[in-house]
Amino acid sequence: MSFRHLLRAEWTKLRSVSRWLLALAAAAVFTVAFSVLASSAGTTNFEGGVAVSPDGKPVADDFHFVHKPLAGDGSLVARVAEQDNTHADAMAGIMVKNGATRGASYASVAVTPGGDVRMMADFRDVDARTGTAPRWLRLDRSGTRVTTYDSADGSTWREIGRAELAGLPATVEVGMFVTSPGELIVQRSAGSTGVGERPTSGRATFADVRVDGAAGPAWASDDLVRPGFGKDPASVSGSTREAAGRFTVTGSGSIGLNEPPDDTVQIGLFGTLAGLLVLVPLGVVYITSEYRRGLIRTTFAAAPARAPVLAAKAVVLGGLTFAIGLAAALVAFFVTQPILRDHGFKPPMFPEQSLTEPRVLRAVIGAAVFLTLLTLLGLGAGAVMRRGAPAIAAVITLTLVPTFVGSVVPVAAARTLMLITPAGGFAMQRAKPATEWLVEPWSMIGPWAGFAVLGTYAAVALVAGGWLMRRRDA
Amino acid sequence: MEPSIEVRELRKRYGSTTAVDNLSFTVSPGQVCGFVGPNGAGKSTTMRVILGLDAPDAGHAHVGGQPYRTLRRPLTQVGALLDAAAVHPGRRARDHLLWMAHSNGIPARRVGEVLDLVGLAPVARRRVGGFSLGMRQRLGIAAALLGDPPVLLFDEPVNGLDPEGIVWIRGLLRGLAADGRAVLVSSHLMGELEDTADHLVVVGRGRLVVDTTVSGLLAAASGGRVDVRTSRRAEALTVLANAGATVAVTGLDGLTVTDLPAEAISAALTTAGLPFSQLSPHRATLEEAYMELTRGSVEFGAAEVSA
């Protein structure tokens, strides 16, 4: 019997059992309904006071700024004499900014204790070279173009990078800045989770500061910090002290994109939890029902090679599940995004997600793949165990229990759980990068890792099932 | 309890299908009552209602004058074989009977006795999953006999039995009736009932077709026909048809003649100079009788195959 015939036979078997077709339809409906439920029952608890970048993204823009106005073209040179090592990404450097307000357009170059000289513009990294304090830094502004340089001695300059700051007005603020990000503290002991941030206060000393161009006379000192940050103002607010041309500046915070780790795409796809509770039993029963009724003997008589039967089932059920899963995922995505926006997941903290973004598309397709792989895992488990009850119990338990156990155990244990159980597959539905900030353990591994874990489970189950089918008596 | 089964104006519907419609009959003690009809005529449904498994929409079915559900220790009053496949394949044959014995306070030694009776004693400790169809059938019969009940119901008991088994079952059924029990046997195969049943209830499409004794049915079906055997069949057929008879061709050299007495047939053939080797009253088989009766009620009839 050729494989094409086997496929046709399996398709006929599947579509002739109305209960199974009903289950497929129900899986799609449950997926969408459960996604809506998850989205409607969510609110965010991010406080306001978020800064918004020129292109509308949520950003952190917290630092201490010692600045003066510059009208037209010019340049700023300063030597960073020392920098305290308060954090590997603490920054001490010089900046040109469209005003001393959070979220305004800027370009900067700074040294870090971690050992680089970094240029940033508009909340994105432009380029970096190796180097630490003490170091000379230089920034040239020409219209909307900014070029930065560094030097070891103050005379030979090497270019770090260039940036175009669209819409930069004639008068801008230029000056020195210091900032130091908070330390991430994640405490997970058995039974509780605590995620927090401990602020650090960076400190650096600047000397040989020179501004060329139509600059104002006096330096202003401003603390750009988001309201409510930290509990003790004394520990986070910056300061400036000038003595004989040397500026000692302290500052706290970080500068860069600050998208919260909550993934609205994933919340909107979470209904696959309900879908899998229908699809896994379907995958199991698709094979175990043949054993129960003795139909398996007829099937094997028609296809003595046996293992291709399992392959045909996998193709038919897998293909159907993928199609239905993809449709459900798309519907769930489009229906839930407006709901989430109504519940506080809106710009600027949560920019609108569009299907045209590659990572969003990947997550939506990932949801369909997630459902398909779990269905196939059920099929393989059913072929191995030949009885429905243990196969269903094993697959559902291994997929669901690690998700909430992983939310109350230490980080390392949780990540291990995600990498050794099918629960890791939930990561395939995330559009944002992996993070340790969320309660959900599967957010700690990337989507491809999740695909690898679940894919391996399904593959091993199917291969084992096929091999056992050949070896055992029918 | 008086060994009897009484079904009165029974009606049962499943969804839009009426499986049993206004059915009434009685099985008396000391009788084997054959319950026959085409597939889908409502025989299994009636038995399920008698056993209290399904509730009727109208009418009632009583065993010994009582509804089944009110019986104490029902397995000692009514034994039934409905579906031989209703066993758990992982369980041993002995254990399958043992739990039933326990449920009705029947002593455990009865299990061994009935297994002996049906010939399954050698495989008592084997798991039922490995049994053949005939072995499972015997196990079901053993289960029915477990409580030594005065009333017995068998749904297609001969299904899957080898010829030796069929002979054995015939003897068993007759023996049970001779004990004074009431035995209801359903089947769609006539041959096995011909020598076993005293009384026949024929159903078709859920309704009663006829309720009579076997001899009565046969007599009605034979209907004064005559069997003739002759080597010159074609000519004989013409002669007899001309004499006003309805003639059917049977076998290699036979004719079955209706509407003409034996002497007239003999005279007509002799006059035509046609020799014949047999001239005798036609003895209908139960099969023929049944086919004629239920011709209109066959629900699942196959297409006629021309010989």
Place this chain on the structure above:
Amino acid sequence: MNVLRAEWTKARTLQSTPWLLIGLVALTVTVGALAAASLHVRDCADPADCGEDFAKLSLAGLWLSQAVAVVIGVLAFGNEYGTRMITLTVAAVPGRLRVLAGKATVVLVLVLAAAVPGVVAAYALARTIFTRNGFPLPDAVTAASVRAAGGTVLYLALVALLALGVSALVRDTSGALSAVLALLYATPALALVVSDPTWQERLQRFSPLTAGMAIQATTNLDALPIGPWRGLGVLAAWTAAALVAGAVSFLARDA
């Protein structure tokens, strides 16, 4: 009673029964031991008071062993409907309520027979591991620890009976099993992504797993969404509802 004897014979002559019981015990003991082994006193911020709920950790096996209890409960009716043996059962004992009671009793006895030694062994084993890892432990037998351990046994029994009720209603082994596992495991997973605190609390107070497992807590009771006994009561309510629904279905419908 005869019905009880028959149901017990059915249970003990089934190949899967001993494996299920062994599985229940094994999961209860090993998961608790793993949980205990994963912690060491040096990870504690303050060695004198680590703030861990040792009793609850030792009983962590409940996360997985309840799935086995569910399977035991589902098979009680699922096996019979699957093989059509239910017709024989009902013919042998027309009083269906007695059949249900008999099955429930046998399921209860089986689960208790596995749960009690399992829980005791898990508790004891985890304690020795904790002590070896340097933790100072409270007394072995306190009111709280007895409640936690006894409550775990009760939880397993209730969950098995819940599954029994659902299987009498749904009649199909796979369907009943999926439904009960979904009821137990889906709500805690949902609670992970639901950030609205009102909804989170609702889910945790009324879902059978999170409410029922509150019985295991011996410390930090204020942080629980619902009190230990009240939580177990929620699970008992779900079980009662399932049993009633199953009974009505079994008694009223055709076999």
